[in-house]
Amino acid sequence: xxxxxxxxxxxxxxxxxxxxxxxxxxxxxxxxxxxxxxxxxxxxxxxxxxxxxxxxxxxxxxxxxxxxxxxxxxxxxxxxxxxxxxxxxxxxxxxxxxxxxxxxxxxxxxxxxxxxxxxxxxxxxxxxxxxxxxxxxxxxxxxxxxxxxxxxxxxxxxxxxxxxxxxxxxxxxxxxxxxxxxxxx
Amino acid sequence: xxxxxxxxxxxxxxxxxxxxxxxxxxxxxxxxxxxxxxxxxxxxxxxxxxxx
Numbered sequence: 001x002x003x004x005x006x007x008x009x010x011x012x013x014x015x016x017x018x019x020x021x022x023x024x025x026x027x028x029x030x031x032x033x034x035x036x037x038x039x040x041x042x043x044x045x046x047x048x049x050x051x052x053x054x055x056x057x058x059x060x061x062x063x064x065x066x067x068x069x070x071x072x073x074x075x076x077x078x079x080x081x082x083x084x085x086x087x088x089x090x091x092x093x094x095x096x097x098x099x100x101x102x103x104x105x106x107x108x109x110x111x112x113x114x115x116x117x118x119x120x121x122x123x124x125x126x127x128x129x130x131x132x133x134x135x136x137x138x139x140x141x142x143x144x145x146x147x148x149x150x151x152x153x154x155x156x157x158x159x160x161x162x163x164x165x166x167x168x169x170x171x172x173x174x175x176x177x178x179x180x181x182x183x184x185x
Numbered sequence: 186x187x188x189x190x191x192x193x194x195x196x197x198x199x200x201x202x203x204x205x206x207x208x209x210x211x212x213x214x215x216x217x218x219x220x221x222x223x224x225x226x227x228x229x230x231x232x233x234x235x236x237x
Contacts, residue, residue, distance in 0.1 A: 037228045041221065044221060048214075051202055075221060075225075079225055148199070156192070156196045159192035162192055163186075167186075170186065
């Protein structure tokens with residue numbers, strides 16, 4: 001895999017992260033299901049997955065950049081596994097609604113494990129780490145730049161949404177109202 | 186509030202990774218990851234009702 005192809009793949013991974021963040025947002029707004037603290041932490045860790053690809057696009061692919069995403073994916077898998085285990089007992093209906101039979105935290109666990117596997121697979125291709133920057137447009141071209149700004153925008157929107165949901169205090173364990181809207185209504 | 190700050194911090198790390206220096210981005214990433222782990226440990230207090 002050449003460096004240029006690796007950067008295209010990194011841009012695609014940013015679009016995948018953006019899709020996850022947008023889907024979580026859509027579920028929150030359309031189904032009026034507010035994310036719990038552990039759900040918010042999983043969203044943050046999905047967003048943090050994007051830092052490795054952004055560094056790869058900006059500075060060229062390096063194993064250390066993939067390592068950042070691997071560490072984040074492991075942390076995300078731990079957080080989502082804990083939430084799966086919290087609701088694993090028979091009779092427990094779980095938190096929130098299910099999508100295609102699985103709750104969002106189960107999908108999150110599947111997503112983080114898939115990220116670990118894909119990142120390990122990407123590290124198998126050594127040619128991407130050879131410098132061919134002469135053949136590479138600076139900052140990866142428009143496709144990659146749009147992906148970077150999309151992920152940054154969605155993460156910033158999540159910051160605003162979380163502020164509206166939790167207000168200036170601690171987030172409720174089982175949130176049902178937007179605290180900031182309640183305060184000003 | 187801590188989650189709002191973590192989202193903001195994650196956005197900041199992305200901006201630094203995209204526009205700033207690589208070293209600063211790596212350092213900020215480490216700080217945010219430590220904050221994420223601390224937040225996880227703070228909230229993971231419920232006993233898991235598991236039996237084996």
